Amino acid sequence: MATEEVRVAVRDLTKKFGTQTVLSGVSLDVRAGETVVIMGGSGCGKTTLLRLMIGSHDATSGTISLLGQDISQLDGDGFDALKKQFGILFQSGALFQSMSIAENVALPLQEHTDLAPEVIEMIVKMKLELVGLRPHAHKLPSQISGGMMKRAGLARAMAMDPKILFYDEPSAGLDPVTSAEIDQLILELTKNFGVTSVVVTHEMDSAFTIADRMVMLDGGRVLKIGARDEFDRIRKLSASEANLLSEDEQIVYQFLRGAADGPITRRRSADDYREDLLGMDASGNPIEGAGSTHGRM
Numbered sequence: 001m002a003t004e005e006v007r008v009a010v011r012d013l014t015k016k017f018g019t020q021t022v023l024s025g026v027s028l029d030v031r032a033g034e035t036v037v038i039m040g041g042s043g044c045g046k047t048t049l050l051r052l053m054i055g056s057h058d059a060t061s062g063t064i065s066l067l068g069q070d071i072s073q074l075d076g077d078g079f080d081a082l083k084k085q086f087g088i089l090f091q092s093g094a095l096f097q098s099m100s101i102a103e104n105v106a107l108p109l110q111e112h113t114d115l116a117p118e119v120i121e122m123i124v125k126m127k128l129e130l131v132g133l134r135p136h137a138h139k140l141p142s143q144i145s146g147g148m149m150k151r152a153g154l155a156r157a158m159a160m161d162p163k164i165l166f167y168d169e170p171s172a173g174l175d176p177v178t179s180a181e182i183d184q185l186i187l188e189l190t191k192n193f194g195v196t197s198v199v200v201t202h203e204m205d206s207a208f209t210i211a212d213r214m215v216m217l218d219g220g221r222v223l224k225i226g227a228r229d230e231f232d233r234i235r236k237l238s239a240s241e242a243n244l245l246s247e248d249e250q251i252v253y254q255f256l257r258g259a260a261d262g263p264i265t266r267r268r269s270a271d272d273y274r275e276d277l278l279g280m281d282a283s284g285n286p287i288e289g290a291g292s293t294h295g296r297m
């Protein structure tokens with residue numbers, strides 16, 4: 001169960017890559033024991049937000065605290081110590097191809113602890129059992145399926161008994177059943193080990209299965225943040241009821257329903273057209289290079 005203790009605190013976070021503002025003024029809290037799902041269209045900044053949270057990008061402005069520590073204030077040793085307390089599951093599973101599944105799971109324990117090899121071996125067996133891969137421990141990543149790779153990645157992310165787990169698209173590229181299995185695994189880890197999870201996904205079924213709370217990003221800002229039930233309520237509205245929602249919530253509605261028509265698509269075509277024709281963005285500001293032969297791709 002979630003408690004009031006905040007494990008991840010993001011405050012007024014902005015991230016620019018060159019002149020492109022990818023995140024602007026993002027604030028959110030993730031409390032102990034809860035699973036927060038971050039959703040949003042492709043390119044809206046989900047992975048960037050996750051990378052900032054785990055310290056692999058620096059913020060342009062704003063702060064991120066993990067387990068009560070502002071990560072920008074930590075030196076190398078301080079961050080290494082903090083890093084031991086969180087696990088990451090990347091999209092690909094990011095396993096080392098030349099190492100067996102067991103060796104992959106053992107790696108963080110060998111790197112970050114002084115445990116004896118027999119103890120590490122035992123922990124690895126336990127983690128692989130947790131994700132149902134113990135019989136496949138000796139195989140190389142190339143010898144297992146995509147779903148098994150995700151589970152192996154999860155076993156490795158769990159190796160150090162992290163307090164927080166970060167996932168980027170855990171069910172991307174998996175068939176619906178395997179994807180549902182990964183969701184169950186995430187739920188079990190949360191329930192049985194009190195892990196706090198931050199999950200980036202645009203798979204709606206998965207999001208509604210695992211989330212306690214949801215965050216919807218759009219164009220680098222938070223459109224809506226709230227309990228799963230609140231998002232579910234919006235999802236289930238009729239089209240005429242949805243017309244009464246705020247502008248932001250209408251975007252949420254279209255996204256949750258995966259509808260072809262709505263503010264997202266209308267905005268996209270209006271933007272493209274205006275940009276192409278006049279070299280202006282939606283607010284009427286000129287766009288460099290747009291409306292000319294060397295406009296954007």
Ligand SMILES: Nc1ncnc2c1ncn2[C@@H]1O[C@H](COP(=O)(O)OP(=O)(O)OP(=O)(O)O)[C@@H](O)[C@H]1O
Pocket residue numbers: 017022040041042043044045046047048049202
């Ligand atoms: N290292 C980088 N350097 C420059 N631009 C970047 C970098 N990483 C991301 N971007 C830009 O930031 C924007 C958001 O990218 P991000 O990967 O966060 O999107 P996303 O929401 O995860 O999308 P998807 O659902 O497709 O994974 C994109 O326009 C992308 O080109």
Ligand SMILES: [Mg+2]
Pocket residue numbers: 046047048
């Ligand atoms: Mg991404």
